[in-house]
Amino acid sequence: MHDVAAVAGVSLSTVSRVVNGHGGVREDLAERVRAAVDMLGYRRDLTASTLRRADRVSASVGLVLGDVSNPFFAAIHRGVEEVARSRGVLTFVGSSDEDPERERELVHGFCGRGVDGLLIASVARDQTYLLRDLQAGMGVVFIDRPPEAIDADAVLIDNTAAAAAAVDHLVESGHRRIAFLGDREQIFTARERRRGYREALARHLIPLDEALVCTGLESSEAAFSATRTLLALNDPPTALLPSQNLITGGAVHALRAEGRQQEVAVVGIDDLTLADALEPGVTVIAQDPIGLGHTAAQLLFARLDGETGPPRQVFIPTQLIVRGSGEIAPATLTG
Amino acid sequence: MHDVAAVAGVSLSTVSRVVNGHGGVREDLAERVRAAVDMLGYRRDLTASTLRRADRVSASVGLVLGDVSNPFFAAIHRGVEEVARSRGVLTFVGSSDEDPERERELVHGFCGRGVDGLLIASVARDQTYLLRDLQAGMGVVFIDRPPEAIDADAVLIDNTAAAAAAVDHLVESGHRRIAFLGDREQIFTARERRRGYREALARHLIPLDEALVCTGLESSEAAFSATRTLLALNDPPTALLPSQNLITGGAVHALRAEGRQQEVAVVGIDDLTLADALEPGVTVIAQDPIGLGHTAAQLLFARLDGETGPPRQVFIPTQLIVRGSGEIAPATLTG
DNA sequence: CTGAAAGCGCTTACAG
DNA sequence: CTGAAAGCGCTTACAG
Numbered sequence: 001m002h003d004v005a006a007v008a009g010v011s012l013s014t015v016s017r018v019v020n021g022h023g024g025v026r027e028d029l030a031e032r033v034r035a036a037v038d039m040l041g042y043r044r045d046l047t048a049s050t051l052r053r054a055d056r057v058s059a060s061v062g063l064v065l066g067d068v069s070n071p072f073f074a075a076i077h078r079g080v081e082e083v084a085r086s087r088g089v090l091t092f093v094g095s096s097d098e099d100p101e102r103e104r105e106l107v108h109g110f111c112g113r114g115v116d117g118l119l120i121a122s123v124a125r126d127q128t129y130l131l132r133d134l135q136a137g138m139g140v141v142f143i144d145r146p147p148e149a150i151d152a153d154a155v156l157i158d159n160t161a162a163a164a165a166a167v168d169h170l171v172e173s174g175h176r177r178i179a180f181l182g183d184r185e186q187i188f189t190a191r192e193r194r195r196g197y198r199e200a201l202a203r204h205l206i207p208l209d210e211a212l213v214c215t216g217l218e219s220s221e222a223a224f225s226a227t228r229t230l231l232a233l234n235d236p237p238t239a240l241l242p243s244q245n246l247i248t249g250g251a252v253h254a255l256r257a258e259g260r261q262q263e264v265a266v267v268g269i270d271d272l273t274l275a276d277a278l279e280p281g282v283t284v285i286a287q288d289p290i291g292l293g294h295t296a297a298q299l300l301f302a303r304l305d306g307e308t309g310p311p312r313q314v315f316i317p318t319q320l321i322v323r324g325s326g327e328i329a330p331a332t333l334t335g
Numbered sequence: 336m337h338d339v340a341a342v343a344g345v346s347l348s349t350v351s352r353v354v355n356g357h358g359g360v361r362e363d364l365a366e367r368v369r370a371a372v373d374m375l376g377y378r379r380d381l382t383a384s385t386l387r388r389a390d391r392v393s394a395s396v397g398l399v400l401g402d403v404s405n406p407f408f409a410a411i412h413r414g415v416e417e418v419a420r421s422r423g424v425l426t427f428v429g430s431s432d433e434d435p436e437r438e439r440e441l442v443h444g445f446c447g448r449g450v451d452g453l454l455i456a457s458v459a460r461d462q463t464y465l466l467r468d469l470q471a472g473m474g475v476v477f478i479d480r481p482p483e484a485i486d487a488d489a490v491l492i493d494n495t496a497a498a499a500a501a502v503d504h505l506v507e508s509g510h511r512r513i514a515f516l517g518d519r520e521q522i523f524t525a526r527e528r529r530r531g532y533r534e535a536l537a538r539h540l541i542p543l544d545e546a547l548v549c550t551g552l553e554s555s556e557a558a559f560s561a562t563r564t565l566l567a568l569n570d571p572p573t574a575l576l577p578s579q580n581l582i583t584g585g586a587v588h589a590l591r592a593e594g595r596q597q598e599v600a601v602v603g604i605d606d607l608t609l610a611d612a613l614e615p616g617v618t619v620i621a622q623d624p625i626g627l628g629h630t631a632a633q634l635l636f637a638r639l640d641g642e643t644g645p646p647r648q649v650f651i652p653t654q655l656i657v658r659g660s661g662e663i664a665p666a667t668l669t670g
Numbered sequence: 671c672t673g674a675a676a677g678c679g680c681t682t683a684c685a686g
Numbered sequence: 687c688t689g690a691a692a693g694c695g696c697t698t699a700c701a702g
Contacts, residue, residue: 048695069413078404383679
């Protein structure tokens with residue numbers, strides 16, 4: 001900028017005004033500045049600008065996901081990026097791997113690099129570690145999981161309703177022995193979906209069989225093993241309710257490994273690529289992760305634009321997609 | 336930091352030394368500084384630090400991908416993140432959507448925010464727009480696609496070999512009418528894979544039938560339509576070579592829509608989730624996108640650590656995974 | 671309309 | 687070992 005001012009023969013102030021489009025600069029001077037900028041290939045140092053300007057805006061946000069390579073989170077990322085892009089905002093992204101410690105490190109890393117706001121799929125027990133940043137004016141929106149012990153905007157799905165819808169659908173197909181395959185219970189959605197499962201069974205007057213409830217499945221492989229164990233029970237389930245995409249994948253693989261995919265019903269939560277090309281197709285309660293990302297980013301920018309008012313919780317609808325696996329009737333009992 | 340110094344009753348210099356762990360500070364003073372830091376919840380402003388320090392290191396990098404929600408790119412992202420994390424480096428990520436203009440915007444946005452290096456899956460015709468940043472010492476590593484008209488490190492796969500391996504495998508299964516389904520030709524990998532296809536056909540003395548070559552497929556849906564058109568030809572292909580994951584998905588769906596998945600062979604480039612659960616399973620030339628990300632990040636950090644020497648091109652191996660679809664023999668000609 | 675000067679939060683020679 | 691001062695690249699009152 002110093003060089004630009006020298007070449008254009010004006011002061012730093014004038015260069016700054018032109019570069020920021022602040023106007024009120026005589027056209028011939030502005031033209032000289034633009035020429036110097038082009039000639040020197042000058043580009044403003046955004047971080048220095050942020051440091052000095054009154055509003056301290058950096059045009060960057062931080063996004064904390066469980067795992068950026070999980071299609072569910074990757075789609076959220078995409079949704080966030082689309083909204084951010086429309087405002088010239090760039091996105092730091094990181095995976096917590098569902099580790100609260102790692103989540104905090106990412107958040108502090110993002111804050112230390114001056115982001116204007118945070119979008120967090122939080123796995124922390126509570127988010128009081130954010131209080132200081134919130135009070136300092138940092139925008140924060142929670143995605144997929146609500147905050148605990150602090151107040152902030154959140155974009156969620158109705159997890160209990162999603163699980164209940166899966167149970168309802170399987171019960172309609174005639175099932176009463178429905179196994180639940182859940183993720184680690186420190187994850188809000190895992191707990192809520194299990195609760196939805198339990199409550200729906202109760203509503204249908206089906207006794208809960210703890211032998212049919214698997215939790216803590218943290219990978220497709222874990223779900224694969226758990227499913228095989230379930231299928232080997234004396235009184236195995238006639239239907240499976242895997243509670244997220246990776247688990248559904250593991251369950252589908254296990255059914256195939258046993259050759260029982262046409263016999264044991266499946267309704268998964270969250271959709272999968274190629275789910276409709278399997279035989280049978282996999283019936284799911286689909287989420288709208290891009291919509292989650294869009295909405296969360298919109299809430300965040302609304303706050304950064306100065307919107308006040310109490311924190312909002314927005315729920316993104318889910319949708320039952322019937323493809324075959326959820327409509328398999330239980331085998332008639334022999335003997 | 337000002338407040339910390341006041342509370343601890345020391346100078347800014349001393350606070351800076353303690354916060355940066357520079358040592359050479361009397362233990363009782365250091366302890367007072369740490370107490371003040373804890374009490375005030377102080378955290379250093381990394382951007383201000385970067386601005387002032389001699390090495391100007393920001394501990395952040397920028398990653399430009401085609402689309403963050405494509406599983407191939409999401410896995411690269413994951414690989415990059417893992418290496419970056421091990422060094423305390425955070426990652427800006429963005430999707431070019433295979434638009435050179437958008438790529439430049441992202442790169443300039445990242446540079447303007449002071450990243451130490453860039454990892455780019457470039458779609459630009461040439462990367463001379465980076466020359467200025469390169470000369471200014473910015474680390475740049477290309478991923479999946481090599482630079483053109485500039486010199487820089489790159490991590491790639493052997494695209495022609497991958498396509499040729501797919502052709503070879505299909506020829507071994509008896510095919511001679513092999514259709515190629517390619518992405519937009521401004522993408523390096525799309526061009527190279529088509530070239531590999533063409534050269535392999537020539538090697539097998541199979542005449543190239545332009546009616547069997549589809550290019551410019553930019554989505555699963557486009558691949559779906561193109562495949563249906565191919566299947567409707569008077570003299571349709573007996574095998575398909577979709578050149579990336581989304582296209583393979585579209586082709587698989589089209590075959591199913593026509594009920595011809597057991598009749599027309601498929602060998603795709605790049606692996607798909609659930610590819611092994613389909614019937615038939617989808618034979619692919621798998622890439623190692625996490626490995627691409629790992630290696631690219633390692634190259635970048637080696638450069639940032641001061642490694643000199645000529646630019647390197649590293650090739651990550653691919654692997655044929657046999658699952659059924661590639662081993663379907665061509666139907667015997669009737670008549 | 672334009673420029674000289676102060677200062678954002680930090681680091682780093684330089685004296686003491 | 688410690689602190690006062692300069693300065694990274696920028697913006698923004700404030701005078702003129």
